[in-house]
Amino acid sequence: MEQIKELESARLHLRPWRDTDLAEFAAMCADPQVMRYFPAPLSRLESAALIGRVRGHFAEYGYGVWALERKDTGAFIGFTGLMNVSFEAPFTPAVEIAWRLAPEHWGLGYASEAAWAVLRCAFDRLALDQVVSFTSELNLPSQKVMQAIGMQHDVDGDFEHPLLPAGDPLRPHVLYRITRAQWLETLYG
Secondary structure, three states: OOOOOOEEOOOEEEEOOOHHHHHHHHHHHHOOOOOOOOOOOOOHHHHHHHHHHHHHHHHHHOOOEEEEEEOOOOOEEEEEEEEEOOOOOOOOOOEEEEEEEOHHHOOOOHHHHHHHHHHHHHHHHOOOOEEEEEEEOOOHHHHHHHHHOOOEEOHHHOEEOOOOOOOOOOOEEEEEEEEHHHHHHHHHO
């Protein structure tokens, strides 16, 4: 399958991962503030393995999670992209939009801007019918991004994340969805 190598938005370049991204990516994934809605921060080895899985997803499906870079400075600031959901749930199979940014780049609209570029790719280039996103119900910042890009909360789809243990405060998850028709409505009214 042909890989979609890169995407752009006004201020951002979504590009293939480079080996040189590992140091900054590992530092971001080791930051307890960045990882507060995940089970634990990642070690450098776990971050490297995640980049490997992302590269494998690109090789298999032609899309994945792109490294996110500011156009003005060339700085690596995180990732945004699409991944096939890797666990079973009532809403799977599904393609998820996801993002993670270093804290010094929060609050500047980069997550939403990159997510818009990814949704455009999902619906225009990949011809997907629907994209989902989910997070811990405690993760209000990510839910705000989901809402900002036109996703709708599917209250009936909220779920207990099967990869987290019973009783874990992060286990209750909210599910958001957007269809191609809803995306077009968001763009063109």
